Amino acid sequence: MKTYLVTGAAGFIGSNYVKYLLANYQDVNIVILDALTYAGNYGTIASDVDGKRCVFVKGDICDAQLAAKLFAEYPISVVVNFAAESHVDRSIENPQLFLQTNILGTQNLLDAARKAWVTGKDDKGYPVWKPGVRFHQVSTDEVYGSLGKDGYFTETTPLDPRSPYSAAKTSADLFVKAYVETFKMPATITRCSNNYGPYHFPEKLIPLIIKNILEGKKLPVYGKGENVRDWLYVEDHCKAIEMVVRKGRPGEVYNVGGHNEKMNIEIVKLTIDTIRHIMETEPKYRAVLKTEVENINYDLITYVADRLGHDMRYAIDPTKITRELGWYPETKFEQGIVKTIYWYLDHQDWVKDVTSGDYQNYYERMYQNR
Numbered sequence: 001m002k003t004y005l006v007t008g009a010a011g012f013i014g015s016n017y018v019k020y021l022l023a024n025y026q027d028v029n030i031v032i033l034d035a036l037t038y039a040g041n042y043g044t045i046a047s048d049v050d051g052k053r054c055v056f057v058k059g060d061i062c063d064a065q066l067a068a069k070l071f072a073e074y075p076i077s078v079v080v081n082f083a084a085e086s087h088v089d090r091s092i093e094n095p096q097l098f099l100q101t102n103i104l105g106t107q108n109l110l111d112a113a114r115k116a117w118v119t120g121k122d123d124k125g126y127p128v129w130k131p132g133v134r135f136h137q138v139s140t141d142e143v144y145g146s147l148g149k150d151g152y153f154t155e156t157t158p159l160d161p162r163s164p165y166s167a168a169k170t171s172a173d174l175f176v177k178a179y180v181e182t183f184k185m186p187a188t189i190t191r192c193s194n195n196y197g198p199y200h201f202p203e204k205l206i207p208l209i210i211k212n213i214l215e216g217k218k219l220p221v222y223g224k225g226e227n228v229r230d231w232l233y234v235e236d237h238c239k240a241i242e243m244v245v246r247k248g249r250p251g252e253v254y255n256v257g258g259h260n261e262k263m264n265i266e267i268v269k270l271t272i273d274t275i276r277h278i279m280e281t282e283p284k285y286r287a288v289l290k291t292e293v294e295n296i297n298y299d300l301i302t303y304v305a306d307r308l309g310h311d312m313r314y315a316i317d318p319t320k321i322t323r324e325l326g327w328y329p330e331t332k333f334e335q336g337i338v339k340t341i342y343w344y345l346d347h348q349d350w351v352k353d354v355t356s357g358d359y360q361n362y363y364e365r366m367y368q369n370r
């Protein structure tokens with residue numbers, strides 16, 4: 001058995017990863033560390049936490065004492081660091097929080113792992129690591145900056161972050177690299193494109209649009225809606241991470257992407273069309289609507305002021321992970337988006353739950369007078 005410390009697992013991707021691990025790998029125990037910020041929800045993982053294969057600890061990745069205690073208490077040999085402030089718009093409002101969590105938090109985990117996993121020194125003074133240990137950093141394609149019409153991000157594309165969010169994620173990646181070079185830490189990084197799927201917090205484009213359509217609210221599209229994102233179904237991302245943790249070469253970066261480039265406005269229109277079709281053909285779902293079926297149309301789209309420094313296009317070249325590890329995106333976007341919409345229709349209680357806190361204030365602050 002191996003014990004994984006999975007941080008940020010009460011959020012979107014981390015919770016999907018824990019569910020994926022528990023369902024597919026019998027050789028893994030999990031310690032979840034999550035601060036339960038606005039983006040973390042215990043209910044998302046409550047059914048996974050059994051106190052045996054999976055335990056939950058509420059806490060901050062910046063807390064050095066807590067991290068040391070976890071390494072002392074559990075035989076952790078793998079860290080998968082999802083915990084982060086993840087929303088670009090919030091990073092424009094409060095850059096410092098992103099620096100705190102995404103950079104200092106990652107460095108704190110790197111140090112805690114180093115203290116727990118180093119057993120001595122080799123003849124050149126480099127640390128000797130316990131066999132089989134691995135630190136995995138979950139990063140993003142946003143560290144590469146923004147593309148024009150052509151080209152793809154590869155692992156050798158220069159880092160060129162442009163938002164406080166991506167600047168902080170880039171700094172975290174550089175700390176991981178520094179620990180690899182300086183201490184020979186067995187660490188890996190994955191840089192992934194935009195994820196979508198179950199448990200996605202409704203501040204991000206796809207779940208926000210789904211929620212607003214069902215409530216008959218306007219759909220805020222930034223700028224002209226022509227910015228391009230490369231969408232990946234979240235379970236495909238989880239599979240990629242696990243392949244890298246198990247088989248990826250220590251010290252390496254792997255790009256993960258879905259070959260699914262779409263303009264934002266295409267996403268919004270497709271989501272409107274799909275929900276309208278479901279409501280027309282499966283009347284039982286009309287019970288979740290706070291509007292009439294006839295109102296589900298393109299008139300809901302409203303163009304609002306653009307995001308400051310809005311990256312134009314992201315597109316990942318995942319050749320390396322496919323060639324080295326055999327990973328490929330299994331879920332076609334057209335299937336994934338339908339699955340995702342049904343998941344939200346069937347989990348309105350979850351949406352209500354995660355938006356019961358400060359969500360309404362955030363929403364008004366972000367979109368009123370935009």
Ligand code: NAD
Nearest residue numbers: 008010011012013035036037039040060061083084086195
């Ligand atoms: P999320 O915002 O849904 O979840 C983040 C989780 O981290 C939450 O459960 C939150 O409570 C927890 N957290 C925040 N600060 C913490 C702290 N100081 N200590 C402990 N826990 C803390 O994020 P997500 O979309 O699931 O993203 C997860 C990771 O994947 C992030 O590192 C993000 O940068 C990266 N990523 C996301 C995407 C995407 O499309 N969502 C794409 C590529 C990479």
Ligand code: TDX
Nearest residue numbers: 086087088140142193194203204205220221222227264
């Ligand atoms: O209301 C909106 N209207 C809109 O037009 C929102 C919330 C977004 N957008 C646009 C901005 C982007 O071009 O949609 C696109 C997607 O926006 P987000 O869902 O906020 O994602 P993005 O900024 O692309 O970042 C996401 O992918 C990379 C994640 O939030 C990051 O954590 C990840 O690293």
